[in-house]
Amino acid sequence: MxxxxxxxxxxxxxxxxxxxxxxxxxxxxxxxxxxxxxxxxxxxxxxxxxxxxxxxxxxxxxxxxxxxxxxxxxxxxLGIDGTLHPLQRAFHEEHALQCGFCTPGMIMAALDLLRENAAPSDEEIREGLEGNLCRCTGYQNIVRAVRRAAREMRTPAQEREVTS
CATH class of the missing domain: 3.10.20.30 (Beta-grasp domain)
Known part of the structure; x- marks a missing residue:
């Protein structure tokens, strides 16, 4: 031991x-x-x-x-005092899960992606989630959820950099 x-x-x-x-x-x-x-x-x-x-x-x-x-x-x-993390909330609101089996892994991989890239393109999101498989959703709503969470998680300074 x-x-x-x-x-x-x-x-x-x-x-x-x-x-x-x-x-x-x-x-x-x-x-x-x-x-x-x-x-x-x-x-x-x-x-x-x-x-x-x-x-x-x-x-x-x-x-x-x-x-x-x-x-x-x-x-x-991830959640604090019963409040969902922005990624958890976005997965729910964007219907990015069906059976839910892959969801924890998808959320954690997306969190790492957003740590490195606060404003990823759809292609970058797909690359960042490569290696996390989903058999139910077709990935469109997952990409949409990550994009939505990325917007919510960006600070005002990061938002200015993205739009300038």
């Missing part, structure tokens, strides 16, 4: 884990963070995407021991 100290959604956890335990299983089975689904277990679908120190990773490809001393953000850590 290996001792890890991980901050997940703003809360620090210390646990003994098997060295081969995947981060997705640690999040779900140990911490109860079931908002991070297990999709394919082979890094193909992206449903299990979380942020590790602010960068999106597929948690089925990261060992829990690799998260030692780091910050993990799950989709459950």
């Amino acid at each position: 290996t001792r890890v100290r991980v901050e997940v959604d703003g809360v620090t956890y210390e646990d003994d884990v098997e060295p081969r335990l995947l981060l997705v299983h640690y999040l779900r089975d140990r911490l109860g963070k079931v908002g991070t689904p297990i999709g394919c277990d082979t890094t193909n679908c992206g449903a299990c995407t979380v942020l590790l120190d602010g960068v999106s990773v597929k948690s089925c490809s990261v060992l829990a021991v690799q998260a030692d001393g780091r910050q993990v953000t799950t989709v459950e850590g």
Whole structure:
């Protein structure tokens, strides 16, 4: 067993884990963070995407021991006091989900994209979400939701840069 100290959604956890335990299983089975689904277990679908120190990773490809001393953000850590994050709200309002299975991973990958590019084009959104698969929506509403959230999340200074 290996001792890890991980901050997940703003809360620090210390646990003994098997060295081969995947981060997705640690999040779900140990911490109860079931908002991070297990999709394919082979890094193909992206449903299990979380942020590790602010960068999106597929948690089925990261060992829990690799998260030692780091910050993990799950989709459950985005909203504050029952208020949806702009991406969560945009996915709801733009009907960017059907079954909802891919939604947590899509939102987390989009959040990483918007951290790097506050005003992405539709093509850049599609590239940023590459590796996150959806079997239901056809992606149009997902792109629309990310575009809407990007507008909401931009600061006035960023908005001026985009329009000038």
